[in-house]
Amino acid sequence: MSFDIAMTLQRGTVRMVYEFTAGPGLTALFGPSGAGKTSLLDAVAGLVRPAEGHIAVSGTTLFDRARKINLKPEKRRCGYVFQDHRLFPHRTVRTNLLYGWRLVRPAERWLSIDLALDLLGIGHLLDRMPATLSGGEAQRVAIGRALLSAPRFLLMDEPLASVDAHRRGEILSLIERIRDELKLPILYVSHDRAEVERLAHRIIPVEPVHG
Amino acid sequence: MSFDIAMTLQRGTVRMVYEFTAGPGLTALFGPSGAGKTSLLDAVAGLVRPAEGHIAVSGTTLFDRARKINLKPEKRRCGYVFQDHRLFPHRTVRTNLLYGWRLVRPAERWLSIDLALDLLGIGHLLDRMPATLSGGEAQRVAIGRALLSAPRFLLMDEPLASVDAHRRGEILSLIERIRDELKLPILYVSHDRAEVERLAHRIIPVEPVHG
Amino acid sequence: MSGYTGGYMGWLSPEEWQVLLLSLKVSGVAITAVLPLAFALAWMLARWRFPGKVLLDAVVHLPLVLPPVVTGWLLLLTFGTNAPVGHFLSETIGLTFLFRWTGAALAAAVMALPLMVRAMRLSLETVDRRLENAARTLGAGPWRTFFTITLPLATPGIMAGLVLGLARSVGEFGATITFASNIPGETQTLPLAIYSALQLPGTELQVARLAGLSVLLSVSALALSEWLARRNAQGKDRHVL
Amino acid sequence: MSGYTGGYMGWLSPEEWQVLLLSLKVSGVAITAVLPLAFALAWMLARWRFPGKVLLDAVVHLPLVLPPVVTGWLLLLTFGTNAPVGHFLSETIGLTFLFRWTGAALAAAVMALPLMVRAMRLSLETVDRRLENAARTLGAGPWRTFFTITLPLATPGIMAGLVLGLARSVGEFGATITFASNIPGETQTLPLAIYSALQLPGTELQVARLAGLSVLLSVSALALSEWLARRNAQGKDRHVL
Amino acid sequence: AGKPQAPLVLAAASLQESMNAAADAWAKKGHPRPRISFASSSALARQIEAGAPADLFVSANERWMDKLQSDHLLKPRTRVSFLRNTLVLIAPRGSKMKLPVRANMPLAKALGSNRLAIADPSGVPAGIYAKQALTKLGIWNSLRDKLAPAENVRATLALVSRGAAPLGIVYGTDAQADPSVKVIGLFPQTSHTPISYPVALLAASKNPEAEGFRRFLISSQGKAVFRRFGFGTK
């Protein structure tokens, strides 16, 4: 099982319940705005602590309330592309990209910097500060930063929302290669039907629970 | 002419040249990431000052370097949906929505609060702070805030990027009604072909100029 | 403190009351009066670019750098009855500082100024200009934008500036005694009363009581500011690891 | 200042040099030594929730609230040779404060502490926790996250704290003369030298020169900090109206 | 070890000029020049109580010396009161004020709406003496709300020389040292307890030079130095 998730999250007054298992490949999360997709990714990344339940990825338990397991985010080795980019504002594009890259053993890296720059089309931005990037440029740098940290699985929250059609095609191909050649499990959030249908092995509906 | 724009913008080392006129209705700006779409909207809103040229909307000159005209942003009466939302973090959703609404004479308003809440599906969020909203929720509040300020023209920068398909349909209908019934000029940025084809009377390509 | 009766342990003696109330008045007036100036200076330093900015910054910091006695002495040279500014103010608007509680307030204000400016400036510098721009497109003029967006977003720094300034003004001694003298009931604030008591042996208890009052005053201000800050932060919840 | 020769106008007299260098040493050591403590306190106040937080906050503010003479006196009672802490320190690590430049540094550090803590806390509170979370998902542990994300983002507050603290320590008088006394060459910093000069009639020029030195010292620090801040801000350009 | 170490002297701030001159004179005789820390007597006394490693204390008032003595912080039989001072009424140099010091003198009237500069009478020695004198002359009560109490004698002097106060009460030595004020009256010695400066060796002192300097201070040669600055000697 790539993902084995059964948990309850509490955010403010909202309570969200998730329960699914997913085999290898890319799993798309599909659901209306506010259903809890980002919250789910946050919990898998270890940034939000579930009230109940367990989270396992590729057979490794990341969280289990009953067994008192709660891996720290930095031990989970996820590549998280945030919905809001979260580039480090005090570092250049270059040092943003290298942030995670420097923290893994060279042998574990599976994407070369040159290839990432080329496929994402961000080679000319290396010396810029994030505040000067356009929306799509920032988004592509965020994707690059996550991939270069050599994660063991990917969490992608609308990674292509403001990327133009041409780049989108290239990045989709890259994601497909990661999915098929490296066989990384991927949790993918998108509102774009076409994107989801092209990429996903399965679609998990995320429905809002009110209570 | 809805939009009559001929200007040069300087951002960092990049110089961008725009020149187009557009008749009534919705004008889509289409172009690759980093081409300068957001910069164009910023200039029309009065947030960025062009190096050269002029900007006129519906016959009103907003900026003209030669004639030393440069209307302040608050006098331009644009409804700007920012690519990065820019909700006021210290105000509730309610007071964010009412911010512009309170500043126009009642007679000039063309959208009722109830209708906005209903169409955007944000009625249940009124007492929340922006930091607690999901990506799509924040985006819809940003749309509502811009529309409720009773603008005379709209600047929309990927307003539906992270809105789900169902809501997207409703909001597209709303934009169509604004376009057709109120006849507001609209500058619309989107990377979504389908969206652009449904909405736009014309498509202005924005191409990166390097120099 | 002249005429201290001692022995009255249960509550405050009349003299202690007098000193406490005067301290409250002096600090309160000083901080209230200097607040707009401090904010204006913070604004200029945070937002404007002009030649001599570092110089202005330095002048604002002066009361912090100079020994308080020197500051008091400079105040005397500027606002004394025979000094041009002091003479002018007393002739035109009847405002005199020398040996008056207003002088103590002036000294406290001057000493608090640099702390207030720094804290406010720090907050103003982190206010996101893009939000101000958003307010402008929604029809708010510069002033409305300032009052509805910039000012509220800078609240933490303003609060910090108020607390620092208040604490500093409550503790102000050197400039006050030099400029406004140590007149019971008029300019004898808590630190001056403490100083008087410290001059003689065997007054430890009296000093401790007065110091305790200072602390009490400031702790109240602090607690109030923390409470306000917490109320202000409500709803701004963030991801918590 | 004992043995001031006067007349030597072109540059600094040997005594002035001595005072200046001592002031530099005292302030430098004080600020360097107290920086980690100030930051740790700022961190606790900004990030932790614990019972007694307001109390800790109040204790940190104490040196600001109390007249400096009282602070100096409390230091005497704590770090004097006859006092338990002072005795312990001098017996174990041979560190004595009384009548030593270390005492002047301790007094300066204590007085600078509240200003440093406040400014740093203000910046720490505005650091976006979501960026720290992002660093964690990229494989950085809490310490690395702290040093690569939190600390750099809090730089403006740390710089402001340093400047305020330095300025305050350069101007510190009351606690120093009470605790460390006024010994030329050992504890006579600029403010104490100014005090000594003020005790004599006809020393206005000398006072002005010494005060000028204080100002020079602080303006240099200020200019340096502004320059660093500007260098730091480069590239972070924002929409400008 | 070679040269003997210089003793550390704690002296009241008002002795700054005279004590430095005395130290210079002592150094001229081939001794190491004493290091002197000038501050208010109360601050210095508290430092001694806290265990300050000093050798000699010269106080501007007897009360603190009494306190130290009763706490056994002085070397027995080394305390000597060796200087005297006077109390004078001063005005700015240009003042035309004529006001003989006597019982029921019209000081309050002479002040008008101005204030009398005085060292803080609730603690600072010069202020305490001034209060005694004004009480003895029967005019203390009439002056109660006409006082401008200052931090110390020098600050009092500054208030007068800057014109902030038209009249002030300071030590004779201070008035003599400051050319911008003039003495317009001398308070009778009988109107206040004698103004005397005691010196004593501290119990903690280990410096062999200290006793020599103390003896020099109270010798006729030493006293001569202080007389030059207007002090009386015993």
Ligand SMILES: Nc1ncnc2c1ncn2[C@@H]1O[C@H](COP(=O)(O)OP(=O)(O)OP(=O)(O)O)[C@@H](O)[C@H]1O
């Ligand atoms: N301060 C700056 N220095 C250098 N280049 C800048 C600066 N600010 C903006 N730019 C560049 O200007 C170009 C136009 O940016 P803009 O945000 O207008 O693009 P956009 O068309 O909106 O792109 P997107 O679709 O990605 O949002 C980008 O290439 C951007 O990197």
Ligand SMILES: Nc1ncnc2c1ncn2[C@@H]1O[C@H](COP(=O)(O)OP(=O)(O)OP(=O)(O)O)[C@@H](O)[C@H]1O
């Ligand atoms: N502090 C909070 N208080 C109340 N509700 C909260 C809080 N934080 C999050 N929520 C709510 O939790 C729900 C899930 O949010 P989440 O960000 O996971 O949605 P999402 O599925 O990612 O939506 P989108 O597609 O719009 O990004 C939303 O309805 C949001 O408003």
Ligand SMILES: [Mg+2]
């Ligand atoms: Mg989301």
Ligand SMILES: [Mg+2]
């Ligand atoms: Mg854009």
